[in-house]
Amino acid sequence: MKKIVFAAMIALAPLSAQTVAIRNATILTVTKGTIKGDILIRDGKIAEVGEKVLIPGDAAIIDATGQYVIPGLIDCHSHIAVDGGVNEGSISDSSITNIKDVIDPEDIAIYRALAGGVTTAHILHGSANSVGGQTITLKMRWGKDAQGLIFEGAAPGLKFALGENPKRSGNPTGRTATGAAPAARYPATRMGVEDVIRESFTEAKAYQAEWSEYRAKVARGESPIPPRRDLRLDPLVEILEGTRMVHCHGYRADELLMMLHVSEDFGFKISVFVHGLEGYKIAKEIAARGAGVTTFSDWWAYKVEAMDAIPYNAAILQKAGVLVSLNSDDAELMRHLNIEAAKVMKYGGLSESEALAMVTINPAKQLRIDRRVGSIEAGKDADLAIYDKYPLSASAKTVKVLIDGTVYFDREKALSEAAAKQTERQRLIEKEKQNQQQNRQQPARRPSA
Amino acid sequence: MKLLGLLMGCALAAGAASNDTFLIRDADVYPVTGPVMKGVSVLVQDGKIADIAPKIVAPKGIRVVDAKGLRVYPGMIDSATELGLQEIELVRETEDTGELGEFMPQLRALSAVNPASEHFPVVRVNGITSVMTFPSSGSTGGGGGGGRFGGTERQFISGQAALIHTDGWTWDDMAIKPGAAVHLIFPAMPRAGRGGAAAIETTPTEVAGSAAATGVTAAKRTYDEQIAKVNQFFDDARNYQKAKAADLPGFRRNLKFEAMIPVLDGKVPVAISASRASAIHDAVQFADKQRVKIVILQPRDVAKAAPELKAKDIPIVLGRVLALPENEDDAYDAPHTLAAEAYKVGVKFAFGTFGNEFVRNLPYEAAAAVAFGLPYDEALKALTINPAQIWGVADQIGSIEKGKWADLTVTNGDPLEIQTEYKHIYIKGREVELTNRQTELYRKYSNRP
Numbered sequence: 001m002k003k004i005v006f007a008a009m010i011a012l013a014p015l016s017a018q019t020v021a022i023r024n025a026t027i028l029t030v031t032k033g034t035i036k037g038d039i040l041i042r043d044g045k046i047a048e049v050g051e052k053v054l055i056p057g058d059a060a061i062i063d064a065t066g067q068y069v070i071p072g073l074i075d076c077h078s079h080i081a082v083d084g085g086v087n088e089g090s091i092s093d094s095s096i097t098n099i100k101d102v103i104d105p106e107d108i109a110i111y112r113a114l115a116g117g118v119t120t121a122h123i124l125h126g127s128a129n130s131v132g133g134q135t136i137t138l139k140m141r142w143g144k145d146a147q148g149l150i151f152e153g154a155a156p157g158l159k160f161a162l163g164e165n166p167k168r169s170g171n172p173t174g175r176t177a178t179g180a181a182p183a184a185r186y187p188a189t190r191m192g193v194e195d196v197i198r199e200s201f202t203e204a205k206a207y208q209a210e211w212s213e214y215r216a217k218v219a220r221g222e223s224p225i226p227p228r229r230d231l232r233l234d235p236l237v238e239i240l241e242g243t244r245m246v247h248c249h250g251y252r253a254d255e256l257l258m259m260l261h262v263s264e265d266f267g268f269k270i271s272v273f274v275h276g277l278e279g280y281k282i283a284k285e286i287a288a289r290g291a292g293v294t295t296f297s298d299w300w301a302y303k304v305e306a307m308d309a310i311p312y313n314a315a316i317l318q319k320a321g322v323l324v325s326l327n328s329d330d331a332e333l334m335r336h337l338n339i340e341a342a343k344v345m346k347y348g349g350l351s352e353s354e355a356l357a358m359v360t361i362n363p364a365k366q367l368r369i370d371r372r373v374g375s376i377e378a379g380k381d382a383d384l385a386i387y388d389k390y391p392l393s394a395s396a397k398t399v400k401v402l403i404d405g406t407v408y409f410d411r412e413k414a415l416s417e418a419a420a421k422q423t424e425r426q427r428l429i430e431k432e433k434q435n436q437q438q439n440r441q442q443p444a445r446r447p448s449a
Numbered sequence: 450m451k452l453l454g455l456l457m458g459c460a461l462a463a464g465a466a467s468n469d470t471f472l473i474r475d476a477d478v479y480p481v482t483g484p485v486m487k488g489v490s491v492l493v494q495d496g497k498i499a500d501i502a503p504k505i506v507a508p509k510g511i512r513v514v515d516a517k518g519l520r521v522y523p524g525m526i527d528s529a530t531e532l533g534l535q536e537i538e539l540v541r542e543t544e545d546t547g548e549l550g551e552f553m554p555q556l557r558a559l560s561a562v563n564p565a566s567e568h569f570p571v572v573r574v575n576g577i578t579s580v581m582t583f584p585s586s587g588s589t590g591g592g593g594g595g596g597r598f599g600g601t602e603r604q605f606i607s608g609q610a611a612l613i614h615t616d617g618w619t620w621d622d623m624a625i626k627p628g629a630a631v632h633l634i635f636p637a638m639p640r641a642g643r644g645g646a647a648a649i650e651t652t653p654t655e656v657a658g659s660a661a662a663t664g665v666t667a668a669k670r671t672y673d674e675q676i677a678k679v680n681q682f683f684d685d686a687r688n689y690q691k692a693k694a695a696d697l698p699g700f701r702r703n704l705k706f707e708a709m710i711p712v713l714d715g716k717v718p719v720a721i722s723a724s725r726a727s728a729i730h731d732a733v734q735f736a737d738k739q740r741v742k743i744v745i746l747q748p749r750d751v752a753k754a755a756p757e758l759k760a761k762d763i764p765i766v767l768g769r770v771l772a773l774p775e776n777e778d779d780a781y782d783a784p785h786t787l788a789a790e791a792y793k794v795g796v797k798f799a800f801g802t803f804g805n806e807f808v809r810n811l812p813y814e815a816a817a818a819v820a821f822g823l824p825y826d827e828a829l830k831a832l833t834i835n836p837a838q839i840w841g842v843a844d845q846i847g848s849i850e851k852g853k854w855a856d857l858t859v860t861n862g863d864p865l866e867i868q869t870e871y872k873h874i875y876i877k878g879r880e881v882e883l884t885n886r887q888t889e890l891y892r893k894y895s896n897r898p
Binding site for chain 1: 538
């Protein structure tokens with residue numbers, strides 16, 4: 001049933017055009033100020049942005065008079081489009097797992113995020129493990145298959161987690177969602193969390209050395225036996241070599257500081273602290289080590305480690321020189337990251353471009369995709385969100401969202417097609433009812449023993 | 450802050466002048482119940498609005514607040530919270546919602562309100578001056594933007610919700626209406642699994658003789674039994690009331706039934722949690738049969754239910770506007786358009802955030818409803834006068850009119866816009882400090898050397 005309804009929804013294939021021009025818009029480029037003018041898109045890339053752009057005759061025109069264009073929003077931390085659970089809770093180091101293996105391109109959350117202006121999202125493993133799973137960056141190309149969603153060439157990441165979540169499973173007094181006491185799992189304290197991470201990197205260093213030795217021998221013309229591959233340690237070695245990002249979930253200042261020390265001791269860089277709700281307490285320590293933070297605008301009080309969360313976190317960190325982004329971690333919040341950006345202007349007085357950067361170019365930098373996306377500049381991917389009103393407000397809504405120059409969301413179209421889709425849905429339900437009635441009248445014959 | 454200090458200084462200098470008597474001069478007053486009055490003065494005496502006029506001669510020694518270029522709005526009302534009853538969602542010790550027991554109308558949310566909760570100062574700096582606080586948790590239902598009030602397992606009546614101010618030394622101080630509603634969680638048919646369509650209404654999966662058929666039939670039977678049980682409780686309460694009136698020999702006081710008398714007399718409404726059209730319809734039928742006044746909490750199928758609600762003059766409290774659609778194939782903006790749908794049919798509505806964490810975002814929730822078709826003025830009413838009428842206190846709060854409590858906010862702009870700043874907030878004429886745990890942490894860590 002679910003599949004049939006879906007087929008009907010996916011049938012609305014996005015409009016494709018080689019050359020597209022968005023005309024007469026207020027364009028918030030993020031990196032090059034605000035201009036009133038046009039954007040010319042060619043072959044999925046932004047070809048030109050300016051007050052007066054020469055539009056070729058064959059261009060498909062999007063009239064954006066009175067409307068606002070911003071770069072497609074980028075969510076640095078999301079769990080949508082994952083088939084099944086996001087936590088492999090049985091072990092404390094689950095770096096063997098990979099979100100790439102479980103992408104669900106039919107998750108309706110993709111379409112909803114897209115309709116909220118999101119064009120790119122970093123999809124992560126959950127936070128049940130001190131060393132979590134491998135991550136992937138997707139574009140919200142609704143209607144494409146799993147492969148088609150993957151942001152080509154984006155750096156992979158590995159999730160780490162500190163504090164209440166990873167220690168909860170080990171806590172003998174803890175309870176699972178169903179109320180049952182879980183089997184104890186090391187670690188049960190913040191001390192243990194640190195140890196798990198240090199143990200894993202210690203192993204990874206030794207493993208890395210084995211491979212270096214092996215490669216050196218090969219280079220010398222010897223024929224050594226290769227080390228046994230370890231799928232758990234491979235991603236950690238990539239971190240040590242700088243090719244894989246570290247996305248570390250943490251709330252309290254003490255645990256964030258701990259992780260900064262671990263990273264120094266093992267010689268790797270932390271791309272971002274995820275949440276980092278108490279990051280403001282150690283803003284200068286984070287800034288000094290060049291780690292980024294991706295946080296919430298105003299979530300707090302839902303658990304003990306969120307009691308000191310303040311909506312001024314982003315502003316304090318930004319002023320200390322930390323690269324800050326605002327993420328959703330939630331399929332609902334993901335639909336209005338523009339509102340979240342507006343809130344950090346209110347709390348802490350950031351400028352419009354600083355605030356908007358936190359949902360566009362900053363997360364792009366954190367995800368190492370800023371050469372492709374995150375601002376409206378010639379040469380970048382034409383990932384754009386068009387709003388009916390000034391977008392840093394709860395009173396605005398998206399009217400069109402483009403990815404690679406293709407319109408993937410069009411509010412007018414969504415509204416005009418709603419009735420037809422409802423009819424189609426009803427038809428499919430009726431058909432299903434009839435099928436079931438027939439099945440009832442002609443019960444399947446039991447297979448003979 | 451400086452200004453506040455100055456004002457306090459003036460008040461002290463005035464000596465005898467009490468701190469809930471003052472004059473706001475030269476403000477643009479938005480009374481909500483009438484047209485905007487530009488450049489007028491508001492006289493507050495003993496916490497109540499005494500006069501609103503272009504020129505009011507300041508009584509001798511009275512504190513004067515110059516509000517030139519500023520606006521005055523009535524304080525906003527959140528019609529569904531757990532404020533004072535829950536501090537940290539995941540810590541049971543800090544939670545006083547969700548008592549045990551099936552029918553618990555004798556429980557009073559008011560007397561469990563912790564006036565020192567950190568949540569009150571956090572919400573009131575955003576202009577929310579009063580709230581309905583419910584004895585039932587909205588957080589634990591979880592997911593998708595906004596909880597849903599539910600009690601413990603198989604709870605029907607969770608207790609009496611209280612309408613309170615967000616400031617006061619004691620809950621006595623805070624109380625506007627101690628038992629403003631009795632909360633009933635209407636029985637609901639079980640639904641299909643994650644994201645699935647409603648099991649009964651749209652996709653009958655029964656196949657003759659299968660376990661599914663038994664499941665559906667059993668579910669319907671349970672549902673009918675539960676409704677019968679609720680009816681029985683109300684019938685018993687009415688019999689009790691008659692017995693009491695007749696002063697029959699052997700009459701014994703029963704606190705549960707005693708608490709139901711104001712409901713049976715139509716003095717206090719039953720606030721019924723009912724989401725789908727069928728449940729709302731059944732709740733309306735129930736109210737007709739029992740001849741009680743009702744308010745529907747968090748309806749989802751507003752368009753379907755509205756004509757009946759309008760015909761019966763039944764108001765609704767909408768849940769969070771920024772929420773996810775309930776079903777996979779609902780329109781992407783389904784929760785955003787509910788307010789506009791209610792308005793079109795003429796159903797009276799207010800907003801609730803159904804939890805504590807998002808109360809401060811109440812005006813932005815309303816703004817999102819405006820983005821999706823609700824007229825602006827109606828949004829403002831739904832934050833102020835509508836809830837005052839729904840909870841039976843329109844003579845005390847909800848607008849700027851003579852004789853009402855001076856629950857006033859002085860702003861530099863539209864309260865629905867995120868960037869608008871609050872210059873002064875008054876609750877019962879007392880100026881509240883625009884500080885809280887979060888502003889204190891901000892101050893402390895901004896000053897970290």
